[in-house]
Amino acid sequence: MARNSRFHRYHNESDGYNEVNANRYGMPAFSLYTSTKIFTLKHHIDITDANENKLYEANTKVFTLHDTTDITDFRGQFVAHIEKKMFSFHERHYVTMANGLSFQLSNELFHIYKDITNIEGLGWQMRGNMFELNFEIYDQVGNVIAVIGQKMISMHDKYCIDIYRRDCEQIVVAILVTLQHMIRDRENARNNSSTYSSNNY
Numbered sequence: 001m002a003r004n005s006r007f008h009r010y011h012n013e014s015d016g017y018n019e020v021n022a023n024r025y026g027m028p029a030f031s032l033y034t035s036t037k038i039f040t041l042k043h044h045i046d047i048t049d050a051n052e053n054k055l056y057e058a059n060t061k062v063f064t065l066h067d068t069t070d071i072t073d074f075r076g077q078f079v080a081h082i083e084k085k086m087f088s089f090h091e092r093h094y095v096t097m098a099n100g101l102s103f104q105l106s107n108e109l110f111h112i113y114k115d116i117t118n119i120e121g122l123g124w125q126m127r128g129n130m131f132e133l134n135f136e137i138y139d140q141v142g143n144v145i146a147v148i149g150q151k152m153i154s155m156h157d158k159y160c161i162d163i164y165r166r167d168c169e170q171i172v173v174a175i176l177v178t179l180q181h182m183i184r185d186r187e188n189a190r191n192n193s194s195t196y197s198s199n200n201y
Contacts, residue, residue, distance in 0.1 A: 009149030028162035036157040058177045080174040
């Protein structure tokens with residue numbers, strides 16, 4: 001059953017696909033889903049398929065300056081390593097894949113409504129909407145690779161991603177995990193700013 005949401009692209013495993021995505025980009029090759037474990041000392045993300053089989057997991061080391069994350073597959077094989085550049089206005093993150101491929105995610109500044117993230121080293125771009133929680137990943141010629149939707153209200157910080165190119169699966173998973181870290185960092189920064197402001201009144 002398709003989930004028809006004009007503005008919000010998240011869909012559950014049982015929904016099958018998002019009708020708006022299908023109409024705009026065609027049927028995805030497959031979809032993946034993420035869930036973040038809560039009440040743990042480390043940031044842990046599980047990535048599953050439509051049948052809730054775990055395909056990947058991401059673990060972030062605690063108490064590190066560079067917010068380092070490793071992604072492994074269901075066999076425990078290394079997939080990607082992610083590091084955040086500290087003190088960067090562009091929210092820059094470095095990604096190294098198991099085959100040695102490396103690239104960087106860097107946000108363009110001064111976009112009020114849209115987020116644009118350049119994926120340097122691949123020539124790709126991620127375009128998003130911080131209010132509707134939707135993001136698309138495009139290749140160097142503007143073809144869609146994947147569409148990401150975040151569940152609006154969820155304790156487990158759930159995302160779904162419709163993938164249109166099977167050959168890009170692991171790269172897209174690494175980008176998705178990085179995006180979750182970027183959004184989490186923004187939320188933490190807003191919360192800290194609000195706390196600071198309230199304490200100074």
